[in-house]
Amino acid sequence: xxxxxxxxxxxxxxxxxxxxxxxxxxxxxxxxxxxxxxxxxxxxxxxxxxxxxxxxxxxxxxxxxxxxxxxxxxxxxxxxxxxxxxxxxxxxxxxxxxxxxxxxxxxxxxxxxxxxxxxxxxxxxxxxxxxxxxxxxxxxxxxxxxxxxxxxxxxxxxxxxxxxxxxxxxxxxxxxxxxxxxxxxxxxxxxxxxxxxxxxxxxxxxxxxxxxxxxxxxxxxxxxxxxxxxxxxxxxxxxxxxxxxxxxxxxxxxxxxxxxxxxxxxxxxxxxxxxxxxxxxxxxxxxxxxxxxxxxxxxxxxxxxxxxxxxxxxxxxxxxxxxxxxxxxxxxxxxxxxxxxxxxxxxxxxxxxxxxxxxxxxxxxxxxxxx
Amino acid sequence: xxxxxxxxxxxxxxxxxxxxxxxxxxxxxxxxxxxxxxxxxxxxxxxxxxxxxxxxxxxxxxxxxxxxxxxxxxxxxxxxxxxxxxxxxxxxxxxxxxxxxxxxxxxxxxxxxxxxxxxxxxxxxxxxxxxxxxxxxxxxxxxxxxxxxxxxxxxxxxxxxxxxxxxxxxxxxxxxxxxxxxxxxxxxxxxxxxxxxxxxxxxxxxxxxxxxxxxxxxxxxxxxxxxxxxxxxxxxxxxxxxxxxxxxxxxxxxxxxxxxxxx
Numbered sequence: 001x002x003x004x005x006x007x008x009x010x011x012x013x014x015x016x017x018x019x020x021x022x023x024x025x026x027x028x029x030x031x032x033x034x035x036x037x038x039x040x041x042x043x044x045x046x047x048x049x050x051x052x053x054x055x056x057x058x059x060x061x062x063x064x065x066x067x068x069x070x071x072x073x074x075x076x077x078x079x080x081x082x083x084x085x086x087x088x089x090x091x092x093x094x095x096x097x098x099x100x101x102x103x104x105x106x107x108x109x110x111x112x113x114x115x116x117x118x119x120x121x122x123x124x125x126x127x128x129x130x131x132x133x134x135x136x137x138x139x140x141x142x143x144x145x146x147x148x149x150x151x152x153x154x155x156x157x158x159x160x161x162x163x164x165x166x167x168x169x170x171x172x173x174x175x176x177x178x179x180x181x182x183x184x185x186x187x188x189x190x191x192x193x194x195x196x197x198x199x200x201x202x203x204x205x206x207x208x209x210x211x212x213x214x215x216x217x218x219x220x221x222x223x224x225x226x227x228x229x230x231x232x233x234x235x236x237x238x239x240x241x242x243x244x245x246x247x248x249x250x251x252x253x254x255x256x257x258x259x260x261x262x263x264x265x266x267x268x269x270x271x272x273x274x275x276x277x278x279x280x281x282x283x284x285x286x287x288x289x290x291x292x293x294x295x296x297x298x299x300x301x302x303x304x305x306x307x308x309x310x311x312x313x314x315x316x317x318x319x320x321x322x323x324x325x326x327x328x329x330x331x332x333x334x335x336x337x338x339x340x341x342x343x344x345x346x347x348x349x350x351x352x353x354x355x356x357x358x359x360x361x362x363x364x365x366x367x368x369x370x371x
Numbered sequence: 372x373x374x375x376x377x378x379x380x381x382x383x384x385x386x387x388x389x390x391x392x393x394x395x396x397x398x399x400x401x402x403x404x405x406x407x408x409x410x411x412x413x414x415x416x417x418x419x420x421x422x423x424x425x426x427x428x429x430x431x432x433x434x435x436x437x438x439x440x441x442x443x444x445x446x447x448x449x450x451x452x453x454x455x456x457x458x459x460x461x462x463x464x465x466x467x468x469x470x471x472x473x474x475x476x477x478x479x480x481x482x483x484x485x486x487x488x489x490x491x492x493x494x495x496x497x498x499x500x501x502x503x504x505x506x507x508x509x510x511x512x513x514x515x516x517x518x519x520x521x522x523x524x525x526x527x528x529x530x531x532x533x534x535x536x537x538x539x540x541x542x543x544x545x546x547x548x549x550x551x552x553x554x555x556x557x558x559x560x561x562x563x564x565x566x567x568x569x570x571x572x573x574x575x576x577x578x579x580x581x582x583x584x585x586x587x588x589x590x591x592x593x594x595x596x597x598x599x600x601x602x603x604x605x606x607x608x609x610x611x612x613x614x615x616x617x618x619x620x621x622x623x624x625x626x627x628x629x630x631x632x633x634x
Contacts, residue, residue: 151482162543193552208513
C-alpha cells in the first residue's frame with residue numbers, strides 16, 4: 001500500500017500529471033477530424049456510454065474510498081472549505097459524462113439522418129403549469145435539503161482572530177481563485193492576477209462572436225462542434241479546474257508541491273534554481289556576462305514575445321489554421337488567435353520552467369515588467 | 372363515488388372569496404386555467420406559458436440556471452438574517468461570528484450562507500458549462516452569454532467580498548493574498564509595469580497610498596476600512612449590480628426566443 005501511495009504521489013507531480021492529461025485530452029476530446037478518427041478507432045467514445053460512466057465513477061469512488069483511509073489525504077479532503085471542491089470534482093465529471101453521452105447518442109442519430117433526441121414536434125408543446133413548475137419545486141426542495149444537511153453536519157470554518165502579524169503557511173486565496181494563485185508559480189502577479197484573468201473573462205465573452213459554426217445549437221453533440229468543445233474544455237478543465245485542484249490539494253507550505261498522500265511538512269526544501277532567459281543566453285551559452293543596456297540584455301526575450309504575437313498569427317493563418325482564417329475573416333480570426341496564443345502561454349511557461357528552469361522570458365524588474 | 376356536486380373542504384377553501392382575490396384562476400384544472408395560472412402570477416410569469424417538450428427535461432437543462440437563482444435567494448434571506456447580528460468593525464466582527472454559532476437559536480444561518488455561496492459558484496459554473504455544451508450561446512443568444520459571463524464574475528466577487536467578513540485568519544489572509552495581485556496592475560498598481568511612467572518630474576502619481584489596491588482596501592493593508600468596504604460591497608453594492616444583470620439575463624432569455632432547442 002505504501003509503495004502504491006508513493007507511486008501516486010510521484011505521478012501527481014504537476015509535470016507528470018499535466019503532461020499525461022494533455023496527451024490523453026486530445027484523444028478523448030479530439031479537435032480535428034483526423035484525431036476524431038483515431039478517437040473512434042481506439043473506442044474512446046465508449047467512455048460516454050452507461051458502461052463507461054460506471055467505469056469512470058467506480059474508479060473515482062475506489063480512489064476516494066481508499067484515499068480517505070490515509071491520514072494526510074483525509075486531512076486535505078475533509079477540510080471544510082475543501083469539501084465543495086471534492087463535490088465540484090464529482091459534479092464536473094458527472095456532467096461532463098452526461099453531456100458527452102447525450103452528444104454521442106445524438107451523433108449516432110444524426111449520422112443515420114435522424115433528428116437529435118431533443119427534437120419534438122414544434123406544435124406539440126407542454127404547459128409550464130404543471131409540467132415545469134413541479135420540476136422546479138422538486139429541484140428547490142432537494143437543493144434546500146442538501147444545503148440544510150450540509151450545514152448541520154459541517155460547521156463553517158472559523159480560525160483564530162485576524163492577525164496580520166501572523167501569516168499562515170501556506171496562505172491561500174478562496175478556492176475559486178486558486179487557479180490564479182497557481183499561475184503565480186509561472187507568471188508574475190501582473191500577468192497571473194490581472195492580465196490573464198481579464199483575458200479569461202474577455203475570452204469567454206468573445207466565444208459567441210468568434211465561433212462561426214452555426215451547427216449544433218440547442219442539442220448535445222460532439223461531432224458537429226468538435227473544435228469548439230475541445231478548445232473550451234481544454235481551457236476549462238485543464239487550465240482552470242485542474243489548476244484549482246493542484247492549488248487546493250497539492251500545494252502545501254511555501255507553495256511547494258505535495259502528493260495527495262504526503263505529509264505537509266514545513267521542512268520540505270525545494271531548491272530554487274530558476275534563471276532568466278537573458279542569463280541563460282549571455283551567461284550560460286555565450287559566457288560573456290549580462291550587458292548593461294536593458295534592451296540589449298532582454299533582446300532575445302523581447303524578440304521571442306514580439307515574434308510570438310506578431311509573426312506566429314499570420315503564419316498560422318497560412319498553415320494549420322488556414323480553414324479558420326478563410327471562414328472567420330480577419331477580425332474574428334485575430335481575436336481567436338490572440339486568445340488561443342495567450343492561453344497557450346501558460347503551458348509553454350510551465351514546460352520552460354520544468355525543462356530549462358526558466359523564470360522569466362523577459363525580465364525587467366526595474367519596471368516591474370517580467371514575462 | 373361521492374356526489375360530484377358536493378364540494379370538499381379543500382375546494383370550498385380554494386373557492387372562497389379570500390383566496391379567489393389572491394389567486395384569481397382557482398385550482399388549475401382545465402387547460403385554460405393552467406395557462407392563466409402562469410399568466411396571472413407575477414413570479415411564474417417569468418416563464419412562458421407553453422414550452423417545447425425537451426425544455427422541461429432535467430437531462431437537457433440540468434436545472435442549474437434556476438438553482439443558481441434559487442441559491443441566490445437563499446443567500447439573500449440568510450444574509451439579511453446575518454446582518455441583524457453582525458457588526459463590520461474590527462472590535463466586534465469576530466466575536467459576532469462566534470455568537471452566531473453559540474448564542475443565536477438555530478445557529479446554522481452562517482453555515483447555510485457559506486455553503487450556499489460555494490454552491491452558487493458551482494451551479495453557475497455548471498450552468499455555463501451546460502449552455503456551452505448545447506451551443507446555446509449561438510445567435511441570437513450571443514449577448515445573453517456575455518451577460519452570463521458578467522454574472523459569473525459578479526458571483527465570484529460576491530463570494531470573495533463575503534470571505535473577509537468573519538475576520539478570522541482564514542479571511543484576512545485569503546483577502547491579503549487575493550488583493551496583493553492588484554498592486555501589480557499595469558499602470559494602476561504601484562508595483563505594476565508602467566506605473567513608474569505616470570509621474571510629474573520625480574513625483575510618482577501611483578504609489579502605495581494611491582494605487583488601485585489602496586482603493587480596493589481603503590488602506591495599505593487589509594484593515595478596518597477594508598472590512599467596511601467589503602461589507603458594503605457584499606451586502607449592497609454587488610447584490611445591487613448583480614440584480615440588474617439578472618433582470619436583463621432573464622428578460623433576454625424570453626426576448627431571444629426562449630430556451631434553445633433543435634430546429
